[in-house]
Amino acid sequence: MNIFVKFASIFSQRIPKVEEYKDTDWMRELLLCQDEIADCDPHPHYATYRKEEIVYWLQIARWLYEDARCSRVERTLDIGCAYGTLSLFCRKIFAGESYCTDFVDVFLSRSFIKSNDIHFLVNNIELEQLPWPLQFE
Numbered sequence: 001m002n003i004f005v006k007f008a009s010i011f012s013q014r015i016p017k018v019e020e021y022k023d024t025d026w027m028r029e030l031l032l033c034q035d036e037i038a039d040c041d042p043h044p045h046y047a048t049y050r051k052e053e054i055v056y057w058l059q060i061a062r063w064l065y066e067d068a069r070c071s072r073v074e075r076t077l078d079i080g081c082a083y084g085t086l087s088l089f090c091r092k093i094f095a096g097e098s099y100c101t102d103f104v105d106v107f108l109s110r111s112f113i114k115s116n117d118i119h120f121l122v123n124n125i126e127l128e129q130l131p132w133p134l135q136f137e
Helices: 003-020 025-038 046-056 058-068 085-094 110-115
Strands: 075-079 097-102 119-122
Touching (some): 003 046, 058 085
């Protein structure tokens, strides 16, 4: 089987799971984060990516939201942040500082970084140390 066909098959099986969560508090918060990113003049590809990104890390967002209900987190780190959806989501649910890195700076909009007080630096985590001498939860 062609790798693309295999990926498309796996991806299409996960779409219904997104619908299962559409009325949950955490999914509503995540969708609000996407709206906020869309309002900050993101990279032109965001409109397409936005529809698919939740599928890539669906359970991570749910787990973070559940953890926020019982844990105090002061600082989060998003490695490979792309447009910053999970960084913003963490900033909102934990009400703490959000740090994020990616190996390129073309996806995260400057207005998004500024309006949400997000700490962002270009960094290849596989080749370089973290750019901040901090502890992350």
